[in-house]
Amino acid sequence: MKALRLANWKSEPELVEVPKPTPGPGQVVVKIGAAGACHSDLHLLHDFDATMMPWSPPFTLGHENAGWVDSVGEGVSTVTEGDAVAVYGPWGCGRCERCRIGAENYCENPLAAPVFSGGGGLGLDGGMAEYLLVPFERLLVRLPDGLTPATAAALTDAGLTPYHAIRRSWPKMTPTSTVVVIGVGGLGHLAVQLVKATTSARVIAVDNREEALELATQMGADDVVPSGALPAEVIRELTGGRGADVLLDFVGTDETIELARTAARSLGDATIVGIGGGSVPLSFFSQPYEVSIQTTYWGSRAELGELLYLAARGLIHVETTTYSLDDAAQAYRDLAAGKVRGRAIIVP
Ligand code: NAD
Numbered sequence: 001m002k003a004l005r006l007a008n009w010k011s012e013p014e015l016v017e018v019p020k021p022t023p024g025p026g027q028v029v030v031k032i033g034a035a036g037a038c039h040s041d042l043h044l045l046h047d048f049d050a051t052m053m054p055w056s057p058p059f060t061l062g063h064e065n066a067g068w069v070d071s072v073g074e075g076v077s078t079v080t081e082g083d084a085v086a087v088y089g090p091w092g093c094g095r096c097e098r099c100r101i102g103a104e105n106y107c108e109n110p111l112a113a114p115v116f117s118g119g120g121g122l123g124l125d126g127g128m129a130e131y132l133l134v135p136f137e138r139l140l141v142r143l144p145d146g147l148t149p150a151t152a153a154a155l156t157d158a159g160l161t162p163y164h165a166i167r168r169s170w171p172k173m174t175p176t177s178t179v180v181v182i183g184v185g186g187l188g189h190l191a192v193q194l195v196k197a198t199t200s201a202r203v204i205a206v207d208n209r210e211e212a213l214e215l216a217t218q219m220g221a222d223d224v225v226p227s228g229a230l231p232a233e234v235i236r237e238l239t240g241g242r243g244a245d246v247l248l249d250f251v252g253t254d255e256t257i258e259l260a261r262t263a264a265r266s267l268g269d270a271t272i273v274g275i276g277g278g279s280v281p282l283s284f285f286s287q288p289y290e291v292s293i294q295t296t297y298w299g300s301r302a303e304l305g306e307l308l309y310l311a312a313r314g315l316i317h318v319e320t321t322t323y324s325l326d327d328a329a330q331a332y333r334d335l336a337a338g339k340v341r342g343r344a345i346i347v348p
């Protein structure tokens with residue numbers, strides 16, 4: 001079968017021929033219906049190396065995957081051939097306290113996981129291929145009626161990551177509060193919709209691309225602010241001087257982290273989701289009182305189930321730009337150039 005593989009750090013991915021996987025006991029092979037191209041893959045291609053990551057190439061890219069069960073190994077009982085499934089992406093040990101509540105994104109025994117703090121497309125072979133080997137059936141979530149793999153793929157990360165970040169700040173998203181979404185790409189365009197679909201808060205979107213701000217408006221943002229226009233001041237003006245109750249940073253550079261904490265209202269949340277390599281010095285006076293600053297990584301399996309249900313009910317949708325597996329490398333070039341609307345998905 002064909003697969004888009006990363007052979008070395010700091011290199012471009014290559015489309016190569018590899019053997020189709022066969023499932024061992026407890027394992028499942030999924031025929032890929034769609035695989036999303038995440039900006040984190042660009043960090044893998046261009047920014048990261050062996051000193052920063054616990055695993056190394058070669059492996060097949062693609063950590064946002066959905067499709068149909070192709071074959072199951074001995075003992076698999078919860079899915080059968082032909083089932084439409086989403087693949088839960090962070091693959092933990094399955095036994096620690098975090099994994100037992102479905103939060104394998106925060107597995108506390110990664111030495112016992114299939115790969116140390118990774119998953120398919122992150123250290124092990126991912127879904128930018130015709131088939132994906134999933135090491136445990138618990139990592140599959142059956143798609144609710146009405147949802148196709150082409151929609152579900154991006155939800156497993158571009159949807160699940162913002163959903164988790166939003167869900168933990170739900171108590172602060174009240175009718176009088178404001179949520180700021182910084183970066184309206186794959187994750188951000190879903191974040192705008194998720195805040196609107198699950199809370200009554202007002203949404204302000206910030207981006208440095210005009211097309212992204214237009215997309216934000218179409219996704220339901222109440223106001224948009226170009227990142228070149230002193231956005232912290234604009235956000236204060238738009239909120240009557242108070243600042244935003246929750247800011248979600250889907251970029252993660254010095255500039256956006258600084259924006260997230262300085263445009264926050266006292267008692268607010270500034271959540272850094274983007275892995276843009278930024279950092280800012282922290283002091284008692286560097287942000288309003290009782291602003292909580294946190295990072296989040298992906299989400300739980302239960303949250304993925306909720307999110308798929310939200311999409312199946314039509315309360316959110318994924319804007320996708322589709323590429324064939326032969327053109328998968330182009331999807332990453334377009335993503336790097338800021339030319340993708342919503343999420344690029346590869347449909348083999
Ligand atoms: P994307 O390329 O689809 O979207 C990024 C958006 O940010 C684009 O619209 C871009 O125009 C905008 N942007 C860039 N610089 C900006 C700036 N200075 N100010 C305002 N907007 C700016 O990327 P994505 O796939 O949505 O991923 C976003 C980030 O989240 C990446 O860093 C990615 O690695 C990270 N990520 C983190 C997690 C996690 O679990 N923490 C999961 C997935 C992705």
Ligand code: ZN
Nearest residue numbers: 038039040157
């Ligand atoms: Zn990702």
Ligand code: ZN
Nearest residue numbers: 093096099107
């Ligand atoms: Zn674990």
